[in-house]
Amino acid sequence: MTLFPVLIHGAWRPSGNTSGVFQAENPSNKQRIPGEFPVSGEADLEEALAAAGDAARRLRDVPPDALADFLDGYANEIGADLDELARIASEETALPIEPRLKTVELPRTMDQLRKAGAAARERSWRRATIDTAIQLRSQLEPLGGAVVVFGPNNFPFAYNAVSGGDFAAAIAAGNPVIAKGHPCHPHTTRRLAEAAWRALQRSALPAATVQLVYDTPLELGLRLVSHPATSAIGFTGSRPSGLALKAAADKAGKPIYLEMSSINPVFVLERALKERSGEISDQLLNSCLLGSGQFCTKPGMIVLLANAAGQDFARDLAGKFAGRASANLLTSRGPQILEYAVKALREAGAELLTGGQIIDRTGYAFANTLLSVSGEQFLRESKHLQTEAFGNACLIVLADGIDQMVEIAGRLEGNLTGSIYSEIAGGDDEAYRRLEPVLRTRVGRLLNDKMPTGVAVAPAMNHGGPFPATGHPGFTAVGFPASLLRFSALRCYDNVRPHRLPTELRDDNPTGKMWRMIDGEWTQRSVGAR
């Protein structure tokens, strides 16, 4: 059987010193997909890191337009291969080609690459700052070494280590990337990396700007994130893996940007439920079961009052959950993960309203699951009742009043999102004023009257939030130019002679449009121009 090569130092070559091989599996039929992929050993990683170090030095002399040209070219390569990419990814993930992979996720992925390129071209993300009187100039610059990106299983394109948001942001900020693909969709990753490689061949960038390994043992992953040649890490995935990598990176002093678990609480205030119970339950149903609930922003917990309307809502929603067919899950582990989470929630006092069991059928599946628990019990077991159930499961918390709702919000861990539904006419405004300040500090994105799934790639997006949803509350993984900030270092030039300064810090504005802070004022002018 074919053993696929890795991409190191600009060449597709056999993995050296392979620590094993693996195959992808089709989660729709539990069949292995032909072709083997190497689990990279130390040799691959050391070579990739050395090549990335060299690429990082050379990238410093590459104009931002060349970065943007590569990202645009890569997007075009993807655009020319939509059908085959969608087909391969669907086979590996059980996600539907339509309406998901081909017309939603692939266009989003191309859009991200192009927007990252536009941010690189525009250059204002660098926050160039010039104090003319004292000849002090600074800006954000590439880190000087490899950015290692770990991709998750749930977005084979838009968060793929070799094509997703972290990849695009790291490259746009001028860094070489070592991508560690997710082992559940290696064929997709390979085809993407081939597209990247073709675009790279035509670009002015160093050959080692994009490198790929398909998998590596955990202990080598820990060494990779703490290696002297690694400058920063982007990770999207589970909390246990993320925390292990974070501990290793922290100890070595490497910035690591993580997107880990989130239960994305949704609070429905009293009058909103009275006003539009059916509409909200439909929205929740769709948001919760979209992609079989395997989204980092899936609403995993809904908080409402334990009155008759709340009880009705729970019963109604349970019926809707039971009445909709379960989609296949991404991997063989998916059903076990849900079974484990449901067990943890039940042991902590939650009651099963519907679902709760693995479905024995051709593909990997779990029954759409809804649980409920009282607010009082939530407060008693708030840690375990925040166990993330990654997939098509949700917990209803029935609070005995707004006081308890606020108390529940106060027990929440850091989340990516939090939603509040309130009456349109304003009848919930007082309750909102009490709940919002508590919820606000626990989430990265606060929504009104809206479910959290659907993460727009827009400048104002924050796909981030307090620990443990991420590793740092000041950064977003989605949206340009802000997501570039993660993969940069602040570099200052003090009394440095003019011809030695980076282009962006010379007197002349390099694009005529780049925003720079000159003597305390944001401006697009050149130094000295009026």
Place this chain on the structure above:
Amino acid sequence: MTLFPVLIHGAWRPSGNTSGVFQAENPSNKQRIPGEFPVSGEADLEEALAAAGDAARRLRDVPPDALADFLDGYANEIGADLDELARIASEETALPIEPRLKTVELPRTMDQLRKAGAAARERSWRRATIDTAIQLRSQLEPLGGAVVVFGPNNFPFAYNAVSGGDFAAAIAAGNPVIAKGHPCHPHTTRRLAEAAWRALQRSALPAATVQLVYDTPLELGLRLVSHPATSAIGFTGSRPSGLALKAAADKAGKPIYLEMSSINPVFVLERALKERSGEISDQLLNSCLLGSGQFCTKPGMIVLLANAAGQDFARDLAGKFAGRASANLLTSRGPQILEYAVKALREAGAELLTGGQIIDRTGYAFANTLLSVSGEQFLRESKHLQTEAFGNACLIVLADGIDQMVEIAGRLEGNLTGSIYSEIAGGDDEAYRRLEPVLRTRVGRLLNDKMPTGVAVAPAMNHGGPFPATGHPGFTAVGFPASLLRFSALRCYDNVRPHRLPTELRDDNPTGKMWRMIDGEWTQRSVGAR
């Protein structure tokens, strides 16, 4: 003897459950200064954290002008007490009243408070971003809990936990501060905190916005930085303490901004030395011995060629070091720290050119010390030869050529600064082009023809750098508005009703001048205005 109270929840009150007491010492005469200070135990910290949490919630409703008014008022309070503050600080630190404490460090401290206030008033630091079509709005906001600031021993005002740069930035960003003063100058800290408290009394800020403990045992310090009610930490001090706090904060997912050790290498290229050897050695002498070398940006290592000019430079400089009187050190530990560092450097192969021993006299002092080592030996023992000697000591590294200089730069740990001296006429340009890319990634601020001491409080300053000089390469501890960024969280509002938005994210520009990114364009206009 008087046991001084701590400042908790707006009141000066006795420390509860004190885990010990301590006295300040006058390092000029080794005499204890009357008055005892408590080492705070758990009770103080828990009360301070609870009060800070409450203050954080209330601060969200305080307009930025009130933050600025407080910071201005505090600066004025300091300005009305210059003589006494300088006298007390000089007694505790042996730093001279003139030309240092009264007319340099105190004005700088007032200037920092006022500039932080101006940044708060101006609001552009928040990077408010509005996408009108999808009703998505985000900005940087206060963290929601306490910022704990640990001050160092070497700047009793400008970096004091209750008046320095971290304090000013954290308050300006809207956070309550719990200051942990440095135990070597508690009387200074107390007098500053009293000034802050008077200004606070007249302000619209919550009483617990500024709190102070004088010291706490290390294990409680570790608990403090990892406590659920702590949102972020600013630390300036030694590497061992910094790394211990970092490990605890990292594990708890708390952003910690550290300023630890730095040897601030200075490279003198061949022709520069030929051109102006005497001038450079005078600059180095003054920079190295300023404040008895107890500066985080003291040049601790100078690299030059091992030719006749290099040997002459070393001899000349040793004579100048020996010929200047040693100033007193800050603390009783100062001489031991230097003795230990000199021992470590000598054991790693450095040769003593002058000094090297503790001076037995009325005050704490160490002989001005210069060592030298070959480039070859440096490369063999690069780890130990980068031992920081905090004080009036410096290591000369004599390289056998520019290749070796570049190799030496490649072995450097992360530093706050790095300097390159080159010939004015440009004769060193080729050597510069080889050295700079390597040195650049290892330092936060790169200087040309200039010593690193003197950290201007200016927008383009970067007082930061790669680990282990700091804990994150993307942030500066000095300069406004950039230093505020450390103490904020990115918060997004998705479909949130207009009347519920923070002022800065509403359609109208709140100041008429705040810079915001609206639909991808930086502007001072209101939404909809042309």
